[in-house]
């Protein structure tokens with residue numbers, strides 16, 4: 179793993195007596211593409227604003243290269259932000275927008291000219307120096323906002339939902355371009371989004387958040403394939419999440435049956451959440467299934483079918499590449515490797531204990 183570049187240590191932040199972040203710890207490595215992913219209001223932007231210097235934590239420290247920058251002014255940090263609304267100056271042309279920060283820093287005219295040329299080339303807008311920003315498309319404005327940040331040669335680029343105003347096609351284009359840009363620049367990117375697809379396709383590391391808490395940190399593959407709890411499983415991709423109880427290691431009691439699973443490390447009789455991805459469920463002949471049921475709904479999604487099967491008292495979402503007949507009786511088979519066993523959230527555990 180690369181060197182640790184940025185560290186958030188024991189961060190607390192409240193707004194008007196409401197605690198938004200509590201004892202948050204996060205490490206960002208040099209040259210990492212790290213994405214903060216979570217539903218609206220979970221505190222992603224607050225974290226980004228603290229890293230950028232636009233917000234101060236109530237307590238805790240932010241370290242950059244080992245130096246405490248918690249209270250350092252934004253312009254003194256080696257960090258630049260691309261905001262959601264781009265915040266371009268409408269009365270200035272493209273070049274003036276990009277030059278703005280450099281002029282404030284007192285850079286020479288020839289230095290600024292070279293930088294503008296370099297940055298516009300980088301974002302595929304060569305020759306647009308004198309265009310008016312108001313006459314440019316959302317995607318082009320987004321690129322200018324990125325060019326404006328890049329000319330400052332930041333060590334870290336912060337991007338706060340930069341594609342939220344763009345339509346799907348353009349969004350996907352920009353996602354590819356950002357990943358390419360990141361490779362060319364060789365710097366650290368911290369990206370904020372509530373779009374799980376965007377996070378999975380772009381990042382080295384995904385930080386999944388909910389209500390101010392980090393739920394899981396991992397590669398896109400690990401948060402998708404090995405979610406640590408039901409929130410992550412449910413938020414990232416589609417999931418079947420079912421209450422289970424461990425019978426013993428490698429055997430979980432699920433909807434009235436004992437089903438083999440992989441190693442879990444959970445003790446006997448421990449209540450767990452069991453996750454099975456829709457694409458991992460095998461539909462078979464009724465007699466061959468671990469559960470027997472009826473197909474209730476078949477919806478064609480373009481590349482896959484979403485099939486709802488009622489079986490074992492549970493409504494399963496199953497994804498297949500071939501169609502099935504509504505009303506048909508079928509079996510469901512689960513491969514042990516496709517059964518993800520997760521700890522229940524602490525509060526639910528307590529309830530389970532007190533119910534007994």
Ligand SMILES: Nc1ncnc2c1ncn2[C@@H]1O[C@H](COP(=O)(O)OP(=O)(O)OP(=O)(O)O)[C@@H](O)[C@H]1O
Pocket residue numbers: 193194198216217218219220221222223224225372
């Ligand atoms: N300046 C502020 N004053 C009061 N409350 C605030 C302020 N800034 C943010 N909040 C609140 O803090 C919480 C976290 O906000 P934040 O913007 O960090 O979330 P987010 O995950 O980035 O959400 P979104 O995706 O909607 O931007 C929200 O409930 C928000 O209303």
